[in-house]
Amino acid sequence: MTTLVSPRQHLLMPWTVQEREENVLEFDYGEGVYFYDRQGNRYLDFLSQLFNCNLGHGNRRVIAAIQRQAAKASCISPQIFTEERVALSKQLAQLAPGDLSKSIFVNSGSEADDLAFILARMVTGRAKIFAKYRSYHGTTLGGLGVGGDPRRAAIEPGPPGTVRFFDPYCYRCDFAKTFPECSIHCLDALERQLQLENPATVAAIVVEPVTGAAGGFPLPPGYLTRLRQLCDKYGILLIADEVITGFGRTGKMFAVEHEGVVPDMLTLAKGLTSGYVPMGAIVVREHIARYFETKMLPLGSTCAAHPLACAAALACLEEYTPELLANVRRMSELLFAQLSGLAAKHRCVGDVRGQGLLACLELVRDPTTKAPLVPPNTDSPIPLQIRRLAWDDGIHLLVRGSLLILSPPLIVQPEHIAEAVEKLDRILAWVDQILSSQAD
Numbered sequence: 283m284t285t286l287v288s289p290r291q292h293l294l295m296p297w298t299v300q301e302r303e304e305n306v307l308e309f310d311y312g313e314g315v316y317f318y319d320r321q322g323n324r325y326l327d328f329l330s331q332l333f334n335c336n337l338g339h340g341n342r343r344v345i346a347a348i349q350r351q352a353a354k355a356s357c358i359s360p361q362i363f364t365e366e367r368v369a370l371s372k373q374l375a376q377l378a379p380g381d382l383s384k385s386i387f388v389n390s391g392s393e394a395d396d397l398a399f400i401l402a403r404m405v406t407g408r409a410k411i412f413a414k415y416r417s418y419h420g421t422t423l424g425g426l427g428v429g430g431d432p433r434r435a436a437i438e439p440g441p442p443g444t445v446r447f448f449d450p451y452c453y454r455c456d457f458a459k460t461f462p463e464c465s466i467h468c469l470d471a472l473e474r475q476l477q478l479e480n481p482a483t484v485a486a487i488v489v490e491p492v493t494g495a496a497g498g499f500p501l502p503p504g505y506l507t508r509l510r511q512l513c514d515k516y517g518i519l520l521i522a523d524e525v526i527t528g529f530g531r532t533g534k535m536f537a538v539e540h541e542g543v544v545p546d547m548l549t550l551a552k553g554l555t556s557g558y559v560p561m562g563a564i565v566v567r568e569h570i571a572r573y574f575e576t577k578m579l580p581l582g583s584t585c586a587a588h589p590l591a592c593a594a595a596l597a598c599l600e601e602y603t604p605e606l607l608a609n610v611r612r613m614s615e616l617l618f619a620q621l622s623g624l625a626a627k628h629r630c631v632g633d634v635r636g637q638g639l640l641a642c643l644e645l646v647r648d649p650t651t652k653a654p655l656v657p658p659n660t661d662s663p664i665p666l667q668i669r670r671l672a673w674d675d676g677i678h679l680l681v682r683g684s685l686l687i688l689s690p691p692l693i694v695q696p697e698h699i700a701e702a703v704e705k706l707d708r709i710l711a712w713v714d715q716i717l718s719s720q721a722d
């Protein structure tokens with residue numbers, strides 16, 4: 283008799299209560315916008331795994347570049363340059379807006395943000411980092427502690443000097459105002475908060491141009507421009523966390539380009555290598571790079587700028603063509619039109635928002651009162667049930683609290699959007715049904 287052994291027997295799973303994960307999904311292989319589990323079931327990857335597989339699965343050119351690099355050189359001290367590392371830094375300098383022209387490579391988005399916070403403190407000699415309440419900046423002590431996402435509970439009170447401010451979360455405005463009549467009142471509030479904190483103690487303000495898993499909403503038009511002005515007024519550095527939004531996700535190479543804003547630091551990961559090899563980067567402006575010409579940069583890590591990651595990133599950059607970005611914009615229009623249709627049909631959809639191929643449905647118990655499906659900071663089985671339902675129906679997406687987040691690979695086509703919408707229709711009908719049965 284054989285005994286079934288759980289694949290998680292010797293594993294601790296991220297972001298979950300372990301015993302809830304008995305029914306794990308075991309990835310076998312992927313092709314384009316689909317992937318397959320070990321039982322041969324097919325899934326439409328409407329999350330690009332975790333916002334990272336921008337180019338879809340099995341991209342032959344990226345795979346070949348990694349293979350070539352592995353055969354050539356794959357184990358190198360971070361203090362020794364490679365042709366690929368130099369070429370990648372040059373390409374990022376050309377792609378990034380303004381004088382964002384020097385890169386530091388790391389192994390993840392968390393490290394990129396953590397390091398950006400440290401650099402900001404060093405360069406300004408100031409201690410405080412301002413971050414939005416609904417934000418996620420990674421899982422390290424610095425990243426998790428600065429981000430406002432409830433996951434920060436793991437390490438509260440977090441790094442000293444962290445200050446949080448209210449978001450431009452227009453669906454549930456913290457100031458009970460409405461955009462655009464509000465003239466982005468939340469930035470006036472932020473300025474007052476800066477003054478009360480003493481702006482001369484603030485090193486940086488960090489924002490995601492489109493909040494990912496912590497809120498799923500874009501910054502409203504004009505927000506980044508005014509935030510840049512605010513930072514300039516008080517000598518505060520602006521960090522744009524483009525770990526999710528970088529590399530075409532919003533229809534431009536970087537989301538800050540929608541407003542023509544140049545942050546002082548751009549943090550990147552995920553799409554940089556499309557998830558084929560782990561890599562993150564901090565791209566800094568000249569004034570920050572200059573500071574370290576004569577001062578020690580005491581930061582680095584053994585596998586940073588790993589040759590396989592550099593090769594993967596270079597190959598990915600070749601794939602992020604103007605045609606691919608145009609596809610993102612086209613598919614985005616189609617996706618949001620279809621999602622609005624679903625919102626009109628299902629009572630549980632309170633809001634549809636996003637930018638490019640990053641979309642969020644906010645689920646509510648009642649669209650009139652906007653009572654959330656799962657109140658913030660509460661533990662509920664519903665998100666896991668929705669994820670299970672989605673997997674059973676052959677679609678991979680993110681469910682966090684009341685948010686259902688979609689971010690398909692940028693190569694997605696109309697037939698994939700139609701397939702996703704059909705599956706979402708069934709999922710939302712299930713949510714409608716459990717809500718009406720609870721109301722009975």
Ligand SMILES: Cc1ncc(COP(=O)(O)O)c(C=O)c1O
Binds near residue numbers: 420494
């Ligand atoms: C906006 C944002 N910043 C940082 C991170 C951390 O990146 P990583 O998971 O690569 O450490 C994430 C991860 O999802 C993210 O969404």
